Amino acid sequence: MSTVALENTVDLPDFPDPAAARVYDDAFGLVGNTPLVRINRVAKDAAAPVYVKLDAYNLGGSSKDRIGINIVREAIGSGELKPGQRIVDFGAGNTAIGYALAGQATGHPVTIVANPTLSPEKANLLRLLGVDIVPGRSDVPAGHPDHWAAIAERYEREDPSNWWARQESATSNPHSHALSTGPEIWAQTGGRVTHFLAAVATGGTVSGTGAHLKAQNPDVQVIATDFAEKADKTNARAYIERHRGFEQLERDFPANYDLDVLDRLETRTKAEVIAFGWEVARTEGLLLGTSSILSLLVALEIARTASPDDVIVSFAADSGRDYLTREYNAPWLRENGFGEIADRFA
Ligand SMILES: Cc1ncc(COP(=O)(O)O)c(C=O)c1O
Numbered sequence: 541m542s543t544v545a546l547e548n549t550v551d552l553p554d555f556p557d558p559a560a561a562r563v564y565d566d567a568f569g570l571v572g573n574t575p576l577v578r579i580n581r582v583a584k585d586a587a588a589p590v591y592v593k594l595d596a597y598n599l600g601g602s603s604k605d606r607i608g609i610n611i612v613r614e615a616i617g618s619g620e621l622k623p624g625q626r627i628v629d630f631g632a633g634n635t636a637i638g639y640a641l642a643g644q645a646t647g648h649p650v651t652i653v654a655n656p657t658l659s660p661e662k663a664n665l666l667r668l669l670g671v672d673i674v675p676g677r678s679d680v681p682a683g684h685p686d687h688w689a690a691i692a693e694r695y696e697r698e699d700p701s702n703w704w705a706r707q708e709s710a711t712s713n714p715h716s717h718a719l720s721t722g723p724e725i726w727a728q729t730g731g732r733v734t735h736f737l738a739a740v741a742t743g744g745t746v747s748g749t750g751a752h753l754k755a756q757n758p759d760v761q762v763i764a765t766d767f768a769e770k771a772d773k774t775n776a777r778a779y780i781e782r783h784r785g786f787e788q789l790e791r792d793f794p795a796n797y798d799l800d801v802l803d804r805l806e807t808r809t810k811a812e813v814i815a816f817g818w819e820v821a822r823t824e825g826l827l828l829g830t831s832s833i834l835s836l837l838v839a840l841e842i843a844r845t846a847s848p849d850d851v852i853v854s855f856a857a858d859s860g861r862d863y864l865t866r867e868y869n870a871p872w873l874r875e876n877g878f879g880e881i882a883d884r885f886a
Contacts, residue, residue, distance in 0.1 A: 570599040572720045576728040586843035588850035596859035600637035603857040608638015610716030629705040630688035633662040640669040653688040709795040714748030722752025738855035739831035747798035768807040780805040806838045818885040827860030
């Protein structure tokens, strides 16, 4: 057998030490302990280091493996999820992958109520994993019969063999991050993390991870990020910023937003975020989902005026590969009002 020695004459790192390559006894070992990577070329004017927590490295490709598995684990533990019951929930598909993985190991089939905007790749992936997909809508008011929560509720009410997992309000959702993501970030930064940023949907990531980090050091800044268009529609901005009179607003945001943990909400428009996603792919080589790019954009702005002792950690829930037929696709951009981004990058 011949060995090939490569002469490293360019500014690119060597391969890592093969002795450090890990072996796992089961695929579940690949959930959690995701890498933290420093941002370099798009962080040239940063005064403090910015790291991204790459949760696409989880077995099913997103942070939602953590919650899908933990929601099922805690529900079985408490006796709420009975043997053989079908797990039902609504969502954009990532959590359903986590439910599917947990369901395979524990004998629970999975149904997900999803928007028609679910990408064909994500739908095919869910079907490959054995998940049943039921069409629902998130763009109608809660209470509308086609609203995805109404459909999940109906499934549970009308058939006792169905169990609605309720990722939006289950405490086992933020708990999964308090048990894993938070301790991982604390350990990976040697306790030096000063800022944590994560995009919000259910609020589980930012609340659970933030709760753990703040318990270690109450000075850690916990910053929720959201798309400006969505934050205004759901009242999340008013709620999180505790604007006067927010009590009168419709409470259509999830119970898993923990106001004791969140310091503030930062919003950016979809157009800013998508354009930055293309830039990050071109300069940093990182393919990040749009919610991950949203947080990174804010993290880099904070880093410009931060102290050199600060350590900023931005959460990346999934990979840009999941968006190749949408936000990272020129025809889609042109059809959806983002033609200028397609002209710039594609
Ligand atoms: C890609 C992506 N980013 C961000 C989030 C937000 O995470 P959380 O629901 O924990 O607030 C989700 C979850 O819905 C997601 O799928």
